[in-house]
Amino acid sequence: MRWLAKIVIVLLSCCSGMSLELVSRIAFGSCANQSAPQPIWDAIIGFDPQVFIWMGDNIYGDIRRPFKLFGKERTIGPWKNVPRFYPSSEHEMKSRYQKAKTIPGYSTLTRRTKVIGTWDDHDYGLNDAGKEFKSKITNQRLLLDFLDEPLESTRRKQAGVYASYIFGPVGKHVKVILLDTRYYRDPLSSDGSILGDAQWTWLERELKGPPTAITIIVSSIQVISNHSATTGPLFYTESWGRFPREKSRLFKLISDSKREGVFFISGDVHFGEIAKYNCAASYPLYDITSSGLTQAVEKAVSPPLHFIVRFLAWLTPAIMRVKDKNCKYRSCTYGQPNFGTIEINWDSDPVVLTFDIRDEKGLPVIALKLPLSELQGQKVDSQMTVGLGKFQMYCSLEVDLPWFVRYRLAIFFFSALAGRSRLVKGIGATCEALVNIDIPFHVEFPCSDCGGSNFSSVGSCNHRTPLCGQVMLQEMPLQIQA
Numbered sequence: 001m002r003w004l005a006k007i008v009i010v011l012l013s014c015c016s017g018m019s020l021e022l023v024s025r026i027a028f029g030s031c032a033n034q035s036a037p038q039p040i041w042d043a044i045i046g047f048d049p050q051v052f053i054w055m056g057d058n059i060y061g062d063i064r065r066p067f068k069l070f071g072k073e074r075t076i077g078p079w080k081n082v083p084r085f086y087p088s089s090e091h092e093m094k095s096r097y098q099k100a101k102t103i104p105g106y107s108t109l110t111r112r113t114k115v116i117g118t119w120d121d122h123d124y125g126l127n128d129a130g131k132e133f134k135s136k137i138t139n140q141r142l143l144l145d146f147l148d149e150p151l152e153s154t155r156r157k158q159a160g161v162y163a164s165y166i167f168g169p170v171g172k173h174v175k176v177i178l179l180d181t182r183y184y185r186d187p188l189s190s191d192g193s194i195l196g197d198a199q200w201t202w203l204e205r206e207l208k209g210p211p212t213a214i215t216i217i218v219s220s221i222q223v224i225s226n227h228s229a230t231t232g233p234l235f236y237t238e239s240w241g242r243f244p245r246e247k248s249r250l251f252k253l254i255s256d257s258k259r260e261g262v263f264f265i266s267g268d269v270h271f272g273e274i275a276k277y278n279c280a281a282s283y284p285l286y287d288i289t290s291s292g293l294t295q296a297v298e299k300a301v302s303p304p305l306h307f308i309v310r311f312l313a314w315l316t317p318a319i320m321r322v323k324d325k326n327c328k329y330r331s332c333t334y335g336q337p338n339f340g341t342i343e344i345n346w347d348s349d350p351v352v353l354t355f356d357i358r359d360e361k362g363l364p365v366i367a368l369k370l371p372l373s374e375l376q377g378q379k380v381d382s383q384m385t386v387g388l389g390k391f392q393m394y395c396s397l398e399v400d401l402p403w404f405v406r407y408r409l410a411i412f413f414f415s416a417l418a419g420r421s422r423l424v425k426g427i428g429a430t431c432e433a434l435v436n437i438d439i440p441f442h443v444e445f446p447c448s449d450c451g452g453s454n455f456s457s458v459g460s461c462n463h464r465t466p467l468c469g470q471v472m473l474q475e476m477p478l479q480i481q482a
Contacts, residue, residue, distance in 0.1 A: 019114070023050050023167040023174050024346060027113075029339040030055040030120065030220070030267025031292020034100035040293050040337055041105020043362030045112075047341055051167060052109060053176065054117025055267035056220030057292065058146065059100045061093045061139070062086065062126050078233045085127035090138050093125065097146045110148075118161055118178040119143050120220035120268055121238070128238060130185035131196070140183075159183060162199050164206050172346055173212035177203070181220050188238070194246045207257040213351070214261040214344070214372070223250070223264045224275040224287040229398035230317045230406055234413055237269050241398070251280035260376040265340060267291040271313070272334040272357035274368050275320040279395040282377045286322075286368075288355045290340030298335035309335055316409050317401060319393050326367035334365045344372075 027049035032038060044052065062085045069077045075084035088096075101107065109115070121127050125139045140161055149155055155163050160183035167174045184196025195203065207215075217223075219240070226241025240247040254262055264287040275287045297313075298306045314331040323332045334357055343354040350373040357366035398406065 018166040020169050021050065021167070022169060022172055022346065024344045025049045026051045026053065026174075026216075026342040026344075027339055028053040028055055028218075028265050028342075029290055029293045031057040031122075031270060031295040032100065033060045033294045034096050034103070035060075036294040038103050038105055038294055040339060040360045041103070041109060043358065043360060044339055045105065045109055046362050047358070049113055049341070051114045051116065051176070053178075053216075053218055053265065054115070054119075054147070055218055055265060055290070056118055056120025056181075057122045057267065057295070058117060058119065058143070059093075059096045060122045061088055061096050061124075062122055063088050064127075077235075087126045087133075087135060090135070090142075093135075093139060093142055097142055101146055115147065116163075116165060116176065116178065117147055118163075118180060118218055118220055119182060121182060124182040128188065130182060130187060132187075133182075136183055158198075160196070160199060162195075162202060166212065168213075171213065173214070174344070175206075175212040175215045176218060177206055177215065178218045179203070179220070186243075188242055191243055191245055194240065194243050200249075204253060204257075207253055207259050207262075211259060212261065214353075214375075215259060215263075216342075217262060217264045219264055219266045221268045222266045222275070222287060222289055223247070224277045224285065225273070225289070225318065225320050226398045227269065227316070227318075230401070231409055234410055239268075251277075251285070254285070255281040258377070261372060263288070263375060265290070265342075270295050270297045270335070272338045272340070272366055273318075273332060274322040274355060274357070274366055275318075276322050276394050277320060279392075283375050284394070286355070286375075287320075288340055288342075288357070288368075290338055290357055292337065293339060294337055296335050296337050299337075306335075312409065315412065317398065317405050319396060319398060319401070322368060324366075324368060326364070328365040332366060334359070336360070338365065 025048060027044050027047055029040075029044070029052075065073075065075050065082065065084050065086075067084075068075045069079075073082045074080050075082050101110075119139075121129055123139070123143060124133065125135045126133055137159075141156070143161060144153070144156055155161055160180040161178070162180040163178045165176045165178075167176070179195065180199060181194050184199060185194050186192025193200075222237070222239040222241075224240075226239050228236045228239065228242060231237070240250065260283070262281070263285065266287055266289045269289060269291050272290050275289070277285045277287075298309050301309060310329055310331060310333075313329075313333045313335065318331075318333075321332055323330075328334060337360050338357050341354075341356045341358060343356075345352040345354070348371075350371040352369060352371055353375075355368045356364040359365050404411070
C-alpha cells in the first residue's frame with residue numbers, strides 16, 4: 001500500500017501545481033522597468049534560487065507624464081491637479097512584456113528556475129488602479145502569457161490572478177499564496193475591499209486547509225508598514241494600512257486559521273525593509289519588502305545627494321521596522337536596486353529561516369535570521385515589544401503616534417520651504433519636539449565608514465545621525481529631482 005500512496009502523491013503533485021523537490025532557496029523581486037538596465041539578474045542567478053517570485057510591477061506598462069511639483073500642471077505632491085500616469089494600448093503592453101521577457105539575464109533565469117508571480121499597478125495597466133480599470137481582463141491574459149501560465153490553468157478562467165503553490169515533500173511543504181491586490185480593490189479613499197468576496201473566500205479556504213511547514217503570503221503592496229501615515233501629506237504609498245478593516249480581517253483570518261509558519265513578502269515602495277507586527281496572531285508576523293529590481297528611491301536624485309534620501313528615511317517614523325546590526329544603513333532601509341532571498345536550513349534543529357535584502361552584486365544589505373519555531377503558536381512575550389511611552393514598537397499603529405512624531409517629515413519639509421533663516425531660528429525648539437531629531441544646516445559629517453561615529457549639530461541639539469559619506473562641510477538646501 002505504501003507504493004500506492006506514493007503514486008497518489010505524485011498524481012496530486014501533477015494536478016495541483018505541487019512539486020516534491022525540497023525547496024531551500026527562494027528569490028523574489030518587484031518593480032522592474034523593461035527599458036532600464038537590469039544587471040541585477042546576474043546576482044539573482046548567482047544565488048541559484050529554486051523558485052523566483054514576482055511581486056508586481058513586473059513591467060511598467062502605463063505612460064508617465066513629467067514630474068512636476070510646482071507650476072500650472074502639477075503631477076505630484078499635495079497640490080497635484082493632473083494625473084501623472086495614463087494607460088497604454090494592448091499592443092504597447094504586449095510589446096513591453098516581450099521586451100522584459102527577452103532581457104538576457106531574466107531569460108536565463110526562466111530556463112533554470114521555476115518562476116511564479118502576481119501583479120501590481122503598473123503591470124495591471126495604470127498607477128494606483130483598482131477594480132474600475134477597464135483593461136484588466138486583457139492585461140490579465142498578457143501577464144499570464146509573460147509568466148508562461150499553462151493554457152488550461154484556472155488562472156486563465158477566473159477573474160483575478162490569485163493562486164497558490166506547494167513545494168517540497170510531506171513534512172517540509174512550502175506553500176506560496178499569491179494575492180491579487182488590484183482586480184477587486186475599491187478606491188483608496190473608501191476603506192473598502194482589497195481582495196473582493198471571491199478572493200476572500202478562496203484565501204480562507206487556503207489558510208484553513210491542510211497545514212504546511214511554511215506559508216508565504218505574497219502581497220504586491222506592503223501589509224504591515226503603513227508609511228502613508230507618516231509621509232503624508234507629502235507622499236502617499238499604497239499599503240494594507242490604507243484599508244484598516246481589510247488589514248484587520250487578514251490578521252484575524254491568519255489567527256483564526258491556527259496556521260503556523262506564516263509570513264509576508266511585498267514590493268511596490270522602491271526600497272527594501274523588514275517589518276514585524278507582534279499583535280495580530282499567536283506569533284510575530286513578518287513582512288519582507290524588496291523593491292525594486294530597477295526602480296529605487298535613491299535613483300530619484302544624483303549620487304551626491306543620496307545621503308539626503310537616507311537621512312529622510314531615518315527621519316521618518318517606522319515603529320514596525322526591524323532594526324538590526326546587520327543593516328548597511330542605520331535606518332535599516334535600502335534605497336538602491338535590490339532583490340530578496342529566503343534560505344531555509346531544513347537540517348537545523350529547529351529549522352532556521354534567513355531573510356536577506358540583497359544589492360545588485362548579491363551582497364546582503366538587510367538581514368534577519370530566525371528559527372521557524374518563532375513562527376509557531378506561542379504567547380507573545382511582552383518583552384518582544386519595545387516601549388515608547390504608551391506606544392509599543394511592533395504593536396502600536398503609525399496612525400496612533402503623537403502628531404509631532406507622525407508628521408515630523410512634513411514639518412521638516414514645510415519648514416525648509418518657509419526659508420532657511422526662519423528654520424534656523426526655530427530649530428532648537430523644533431528638534432526637541434521631534435524627539436531628538438534635528439535638521440542639519442552647515443553641519444559637519446566626519447566618518448570613515450558606515451560603522452563609524454557620525455554626529456551633526458544645530459545650535460544646542462546634538463545627536464548621532466545615520467549619514468555617512470565623505471568628510472564635508474556644506475549647506476543642505478531642499479532638492480527634489482525626478
